[in-house]
Amino acid sequence: MxxxxxxxxxxxxxxxxxxxxxxxxxxxxxxxxxxxxxxxxxxxxxxxxxxxxxxxxxxxxxxxxxxxxxxxxxxxxxNPALMPMSMVHGKRTATVVAAVVFVGLAAAALLIPWPDRAGAPAADLTRSLGDAVMGSKMLVMLTVSPVLFATIIGALVLGHPRDRYQRYGDDLERDHPDDPIQGGVGR
Amino acid sequence: MTLSLVLVVAAALFAVGLWGALSQQVVVMVMMGIELMINAVILAGGAFWWFTTPSPDGQVLLLVVIAAMTVEMAMGFAVALLLHRRRGTDMTDMASELKR
CATH class of the missing domain: 1.20.58 (Methane Monooxygenase Hydroxylase; Chain G, domain 1)
Known part of the structure; x- marks a missing residue:
């Protein structure tokens, strides 16, 4: 209760x-x-x-x-006290789409005859999850790991203020990159 | 508490998030809408797990969904930062090159 x-x-x-x-x-x-x-x-x-x-x-x-x-x-x-924020576009369309999606999902949730529960949960659910992750489902976590690593690299590349594409500016055909500090192998 | 009623709550969360993702102009607010939608997916996944097949497989699937939310968050922030640095803006309307 x-x-x-x-x-x-x-x-x-x-x-x-x-x-x-x-x-x-x-x-x-x-x-x-x-x-x-x-x-x-x-x-x-x-x-x-x-x-x-x-x-x-x-x-x-x-x-x-x-x-x-x-x-x-x-x-x-x-500062919201100085400048009230209302930055929306397509409000009417968004409202209609969201309402239709809600009605559709709610109708499906209420009308579909969901199956009865099959089996019972383990006595220690956290332990069973740990066993699955370190055992039969290890491949799933091994797949998630490189994805997270790629995310770290991707976020750093995007978030870094000066990346390899900015070294040449708008003129990608120029002879030398516009580096603030010259270095490397004599470029 | 039944599966149907929990799914209705998840549908409400999903619809609110969808409204935000479609209507907001600020990139970070769009991300918040997407986060709410994933929040609804986590709730629905947990309910399906509990009411239909409470095996460890469902929990692993939920872990993957949570990981997907983390990826969305990290890349969203990186894109927002890049957009702000290059354009001095954080509005989606100002990043419409792919429309051309």
Whole structure:
């Protein structure tokens, strides 16, 4: 009973905080609202006894939103008290598409005869996940690892202020790159 | 608490995120919409796992979804930073070269 109440309170918070993300004028507040939505989803995962994944989602998303708030203030740097924020386009189309998608998904969720539960969860779910990751599902994690590594490299290449393509500026045919500090092998 | 009702909550989260991803002009706000959509996928995945087949496979799938969200976040920030450095803007309308 308590689990059901906690779940529905968390569900309400998740959706309300999600809506608040796009209603608030403050970039920082939008980040905090998104973090609240993620924490609520993490609590719902805990209600499914997914202890490890629930805690991972909560911890990861709180940190992620803290970084996101930093980026938003850094990139936009506006004070909502001085400049109310409403930067949207195609609002009507977006509203119609979102409403149609919600009605379609909700109808499918309610009308499809979902199968009954097959099997029972393991006694220690975190241990069973660890066994799967280090055993039969190791290939999955071995695939995720290079993807994450490629992401680190890709993000660094994109985020670095001066990359190899900027060395030549607009004239890619020029003889020498426009390096602020000459070096290397005599170029 | 049934699978159908949890999926309706996930659908609501997904729709809110979709609205944000389609309507927002700021790149970081678009990312927030996408994050909300992935948030809904995580919730729906957890519900499917719990109500249909509570085996470790479902948990591994959720781990992959969380990893995908991390990748989206990192690359989104990198693109936002690049756009801001090159154009001095963080609006999606200012990055429409591929339309030409």
């Amino acid at each position: 308590i689990g059901t109440i906690v779940f529905w309170v968390a569900a309400l918070v998740a959706v309300a905080a999600g809506v608040e993300v796009f209603r608030t004028d403050s970039m920082a507040r939008a980040s905090y609202a998104l973090a609240a939505s993620f924490v609520a989803v993490g609590v719902m995962l805990l209600a499914f006894e997914l202890d490890y994944l629930g805690v991972i989602v909560i911890l990861m998303m709180v940190m992620e939103m803290a970084i996101m708030a930093l980026f938003m203030i850094m990139l936009m740097g506006m």
